[in-house]
Amino acid sequence: MPDEMTLEQLSRYTGEPEERLREWRSRGVIGTDGDRxxxxxxxxxxxxxxxxxxxxxxxxxxxxxxxxxxxxxxVEMLPEPSERTYSLAEAAETAGLDLDVARAMWKNAGLASQQGEELRDEDIEAFRAFKTYSDAGFPLEALAEGTRVFADSLSRVAEMESKLFHFYVHERLKAQGLSGDELIRVTDAAGEMSRPLLEPTLLWFHRKAWEKAIREDLVMHMAEEAGLLQASELPGQLQRAVVFIDLASFTPMTEAMGDVQAAHVLDRFSTIVRESTNAWDGRLVKQIGDAFMLVFPDAPSAVACCLEIKSRVAREPQFPALRAGIHWGSLLYRDGDYVGSNVNIASRLANDAERHQILVTPEVRREARDLPDVEFVRLGKRNLKGLTSSFELFE
Structure with a gap:
């Protein structure tokens, strides 16, 4: 891309009429670099x-x-513009990547709407990485899935970075009475201190998570070799215990206590769930409000984790009661999530559970029957909302 642009070029790239751009220029929001x-x-x-x-x-x-x-x-926070831009076809050809693969990656990453088809040098480097992944044996569906997970996860990370800086640095400085040039100076100084740390921090967290993921993957390989797990029939098919857990009556509590106090309760509950899940080798898949979806490599760990969370929640002041559902079976790993009928069963169990109750299926009882000091109580058959079959349940 040239160092200078005409109004016509800027209009073509952005879709804004030249007349409107002239107004914006006269108001000082564009064209601030001299007359260029x-x-x-x-x-x-x-x-x-x-x-x-x-x-x-x-x-x-x-x-x-x-x-x-x-x-x-x-604008000053953004990377320096590339010396030139490339079309999607040019970037794919330069990187040696199939155009259909490049188009799928670009679309799955959400960059088609964010950046159009103006690719930069850094985007060509990313395409070269995708080419290497492809050469290593990753099919298109795996590359597409990985791209979506990277884009979704890091979009959330980037949002967190900007929101925490705004809420806890900028707004706090304003609350302390800073304004005008002084607020700008102190805010910019804080940004200049923290921005260079973002990517090293991201890399540190990724390395820690990678160590855990690889360890779990090797254990899964050994379990399959020993015949302890069924061989997968489909890519991404796994035997896992899935847990849905939440606080009963959290919504009425929020109305009664107010959002701020409810947020304190949720922060504490989130801490308890995360600590216990990590201690029992589980993984927090997602959180929606006070509801958590967890997966575990074995049913005993899932049961033990839920019992630990239940015990810890019971000792917390002004906490609603916990409820949970646990099921063991085959799940499909897709886009960083787990899907399938067995996930639906666990979700329905949690919805059907009463206060202080952990509902489990016969599969969980069978797998976790040797847990010490744990007794499963038969509740009989029940119909779960949205599911056609009835289920033998235990608590």
């Missing part, structure tokens, strides 16, 4: 477009940039 338009103005236009879609007026953005340099500071 540069690739940085692409980022300025995209930020203004996003603000307008969110109901923020142009006047508000102009004033925010005049008084706090918000648009200028946003």
């Amino acid at each position: 338009l540069t690739p940085r103005d692409l980022d300025r236009v995209r930020l203004v477009q996003l603000g307008l879609r969110h109901g923020i007026s142009l006047e508000t953005m102009v004033e925010a940039n005049r008084s706090q340099r918000l648009i200028d500071r946003y």
Whole structure:
């Protein structure tokens, strides 16, 4: 991409009419580099477009940039633009990657809507990585799945980084009475200290998670070799214990106690669930409000973990009672999640459980029957909402 752009080029890249861009230029939100338009103005236009879609007026953005340099500071945080841009076909050809694979990766990563088909040098390097993955034997469906997980997970990480800085640094400084140039100076200094640490921190967490994942994968291989686990019939098919666990009556409690106090309870519950899950070699798959989905390589660990969480929750002041459902069976690993009928059974068990109750299926009872000091009580057959079959249940 050239160092300078014409108004016509900027209009073509962004979809904004030239007349509107002239107005934005006259208001000082683009074209701030002397009289020139540069690739940085692409980022300025995209930020203004996003603000307008969110109901923020142009006047508000102009004033925010005049008084706090918000648009200028946003652009300064971005990487330097590439010396040139490439079409998707050019980038795929340069990287030696099949165009259909490149298009699928670009779309699955959500970059088609974010960046269009203006690819940069860093995107070609990513395509070269995908080419190496493909050469190593990963089929297209595996690359597509991996791309979605990377994009979804790291989008959440990036959102966390920006939100925590806004809520706990910028807003706290404002609450302390800082404003104007002083607020900008202190906020920028905090950002300059923390931004270089983001990618090393991300790498550290990934290495720790990788160590755990590889260890678990090797144990699974050995269990399969020993005949302790059935061989998978489909890619991603695994034998696992799946748990759904939440706080009974959490919604009424929130209404009674208020959002802030309920958030404190949820923070404490989340800590308990995460600590116990890690202690029993489980994995937290997802959290939606006060509800958690967990998976374990064996049923005894799942039962022991739930009992530990139940015991710890019972000792907490002003806590609602816990309820949970556990099932053991074949699951399908897809996009960093687990799906299948056995997941649905565990979810329905948790929904059917009473306060202080952990419901399990006969499969869990059979697998965990040798747990010391644990007695399973037969409850008889029940129909679970949304499922056609009746189930023998235990608690």
